[in-house]
Amino acid sequence: MDPNIHKPMALQQTPVILPGHDFETVTETIAEIPLSKRFPLGWIGLLIVSLGLFGMLHMALGVLVMTGIGIFGTNQPVGWAFPIINFVWWIGIGHAGTLISAILLLFKQQWRMSISRFAEAMTIFAVACAAIFPVFHTGRPWLAAYWLFPYPNAMGLWPQFKSPLIWDVFAVSTYATVSIVFWYVGMIPDMGTLRDRATSKIKARIYGMFSLGWRGSARHWHRYEVASLILAGLSTPLVLSVHTVVSFDFAVSVIPGWHSTIFPPYFVAGAIYAGFAMVLTLAIPVRRFYGMESLITMRHIDNMAKITLATGLIVGYGYTMEAFFAWYSGNPNERFMMWNRMFGQYAWSYWTLIAINIVMVQFLWLKKVRQSTGLLFVMSLLIGVGMWLERFVIVVTSLANDFVPSSWAHYSPTRWDYMLYAGTFGLFLTAFLLFLRFVPMISIFEVKTLLPQGKIEAKH
Amino acid sequence: MAHTPETSRALHGVMAEFDTGNDLVEAARKTMAQGFTKVEAYTPVPIEELNDIIHKKRTVLPKLVLTGGLTGMATGFALQYWASVIEYPMNVGGRPFASWTTFIVPSYELTILFAALTAAIGMIVLSGLPQPYHPVFNVDRFSLASSDKFFLVIESTDPKFGDATAFLHGAGAKGVYDVAE
Numbered sequence: 001m002d003p004n005i006h007k008p009m010a011l012q013q014t015p016v017i018l019p020g021h022d023f024e025t026v027t028e029t030i031a032e033i034p035l036s037k038r039f040p041l042g043w044i045g046l047l048i049v050s051l052g053l054f055g056m057l058h059m060a061l062g063v064l065v066m067t068g069i070g071i072f073g074t075n076q077p078v079g080w081a082f083p084i085i086n087f088v089w090w091i092g093i094g095h096a097g098t099l100i101s102a103i104l105l106l107f108k109q110q111w112r113m114s115i116s117r118f119a120e121a122m123t124i125f126a127v128a129c130a131a132i133f134p135v136f137h138t139g140r141p142w143l144a145a146y147w148l149f150p151y152p153n154a155m156g157l158w159p160q161f162k163s164p165l166i167w168d169v170f171a172v173s174t175y176a177t178v179s180i181v182f183w184y185v186g187m188i189p190d191m192g193t194l195r196d197r198a199t200s201k202i203k204a205r206i207y208g209m210f211s212l213g214w215r216g217s218a219r220h221w222h223r224y225e226v227a228s229l230i231l232a233g234l235s236t237p238l239v240l241s242v243h244t245v246v247s248f249d250f251a252v253s254v255i256p257g258w259h260s261t262i263f264p265p266y267f268v269a270g271a272i273y274a275g276f277a278m279v280l281t282l283a284i285p286v287r288r289f290y291g292m293e294s295l296i297t298m299r300h301i302d303n304m305a306k307i308t309l310a311t312g313l314i315v316g317y318g319y320t321m322e323a324f325f326a327w328y329s330g331n332p333n334e335r336f337m338m339w340n341r342m343f344g345q346y347a348w349s350y351w352t353l354i355a356i357n358i359v360m361v362q363f364l365w366l367k368k369v370r371q372s373t374g375l376l377f378v379m380s381l382l383i384g385v386g387m388w389l390e391r392f393v394i395v396v397t398s399l400a401n402d403f404v405p406s407s408w409a410h411y412s413p414t415r416w417d418y419m420l421y422a423g424t425f426g427l428f429l430t431a432f433l434l435f436l437r438f439v440p441m442i443s444i445f446e447v448k449t450l451l452p453q454g455k456i457e458a459k460h
Numbered sequence: 461m462a463h464t465p466e467t468s469r470a471l472h473g474v475m476a477e478f479d480t481g482n483d484l485v486e487a488a489r490k491t492m493a494q495g496f497t498k499v500e501a502y503t504p505v506p507i508e509e510l511n512d513i514i515h516k517k518r519t520v521l522p523k524l525v526l527t528g529g530l531t532g533m534a535t536g537f538a539l540q541y542w543a544s545v546i547e548y549p550m551n552v553g554g555r556p557f558a559s560w561t562t563f564i565v566p567s568y569e570l571t572i573l574f575a576a577l578t579a580a581i582g583m584i585v586l587s588g589l590p591q592p593y594h595p596v597f598n599v600d601r602f603s604l605a606s607s608d609k610f611f612l613v614i615e616s617t618d619p620k621f622g623d624a625t626a627f628l629h630g631a632g633a634k635g636v637y638d639v640a641e
């Protein structure tokens with residue numbers, strides 16, 4: 001029976017999967033893209049642009065390594081600037097992927113199934129972009145191993161385990177590894193599907209290798225389901241810990257505007273907020289371009305917009321509390337920091353982020369807005385900008401005008417800062433385009449479990 | 461069709477094809493009730509009941525993961541304790557060398573890392589993967605097992621294997637095929 005039948009009109013929802021699909025059509029729709037011989041022109045065009053940006057990344061990194069970090073605008077007192085802003089921004093983006101694949105799995109949110117695969121891909125590529133910054137901001141990445149990993153240097157000295165910066169290394173490298181493992185494990189049965197449908201021998205071999213010889217036996221599936229549930233259970237505390245530890249980089253210090261107890265929850269919410277905006281940025285064009293509207297429905301878009309709104313409100317609460325704490329603390333440095341953020345040399349960045357993250361997101365209350373993919377696409381891009389500015393405000397305004405006016409300075413990024421940041425988009429987009437073309441972008445077997453064909457009637 | 465004396469190649473088993481998961485679950489119940497023991501089902505989607513019906517045993521994976529996680533925690537803590545207390549004790553503002561609270565985060569992360577790797581590798585290894593060859597792939601129709609068909613195999617090592625083909629025909633199979641070894 002249609003579960004909507006007794007609900008008033010207003011509560012009726014678009015189904016998770018539009019009617020008309022069965023096992024065969026789901027397999028066909030999704031598997032057709034990696035198996036086809038065609039390379040769509042739009043895809044090739046975008047790939048060329050992405051590769052151009054990717055090349056720029058290589059150039060910027062090459063110049064950085066040959067010259068040193070003097071090419072950045074980073075100065076005294078702004079000793080942390082673009083690299084950490086971009087690192088936090090990218091790592092935050094990744095959080096939505098893990099939220100969709102792990103937390104929503106534990107909450108049995110079935111709508112997550114159509115978007116989990118490519119949201120996880122987004123996570124992995126975003127973490128890869130993020131990882132470039134801590135490694136290369138050292139200027140000598142080949143020595144970064146001594147400084148980042150638990151390995152003694154030539155004097156026998158170890159990294160400082162009491163420092164959040166080293167906690168961050170553990171958190172982020174675990175996060176990257178577990179995300180890749182979770183993503184790959186989720187793909188094994190679908191690789192088997194591609195192997196079985198491949199028309200050429202080479203494709204069957206390659207997908208067969210990645211499928212590890214998956215047969216879908218009852219024993220396989222049982223272990224598989226147990227492993228997926230465990231991985232989801234492990235990823236959930238992991239993802240919450242990652243941005244918590246990232247926020248410790250700031251909160252454990254004594255800089256005004258950083259030394260704040262609200263940072264961990266506020267950073268985690270901000271990460272999910274920016275991440276869902278990025279999922280929308282990617283999902284809206286992808287479903288249109290590949291004709292996936294029946295699998296990634298308006299219900300998905302609507303739900304993602306709602307999560308963006310909810311986490312956006314938490315972020316707004318975070319901004320309010322930051323300002324309140326600064327005033328209520330009675331500490332002159334804290335009060336000055338807040339006043340300086342609002343009316344000082346970087347006031348434009350503060351008010352732009354407030355306009356986006358507090359004012360603009362309120363439009364997501366309106367169903368009309370949530371149903372308009374065009375508006376949502378623009379808003380999701382702006383949210384990306386807003387969240388980048390948030391990190392800029394936190395990092396730069398706190399450092400540029402700290403305790404002693406004689407040490408104040410103005411920070412402005414150089415062209416190399418911009419090129420490195422833009423270059424990471426090249427890495428991200430190139431990886432994402434290759435993913436769309438060669439890997440099933442939606443989990444084939446998971447979507448099938450949503451169909452009546454996949455349901456087993458209870459027997460007594 | 462039934463395997464006949466002129467079949468020269470050894471048989472892995474006989475395979476029955478079904479259109480829906482319900483038919484397969486039904487047939488699996490009958491097969492087990494009939495006293496067959498070497499049985500395996502192959503499906504395009506996970507069907508929780510099948511493992512309970514056919515294998516009746518749950519996997520040891522959760523226990524392995526717990527062990528992996530605890531090993532990770534011990535490794536993380538031991539690494540930091542050893543480096544900060546034994547190998548290179550360094551006095552930072554008079555704080556104790558073994559300030560265990562600051563060791564929590566890396567220990568926690570390694571707990572998750574080891575547990576997750578155990579879950580993934582354990583699942584793969586316990587399932588006997590990677591396995592480049594398996595006899596079921598010799599049946600052409602089996603390529604649909606990853607798309608939209610459901611299969612049940614009675615293996616030739618089953619003591620009652622002689623009755624298998626006839627039985628599967630009676631159990632509502634859409635087709636019954638010999639699986640060459």
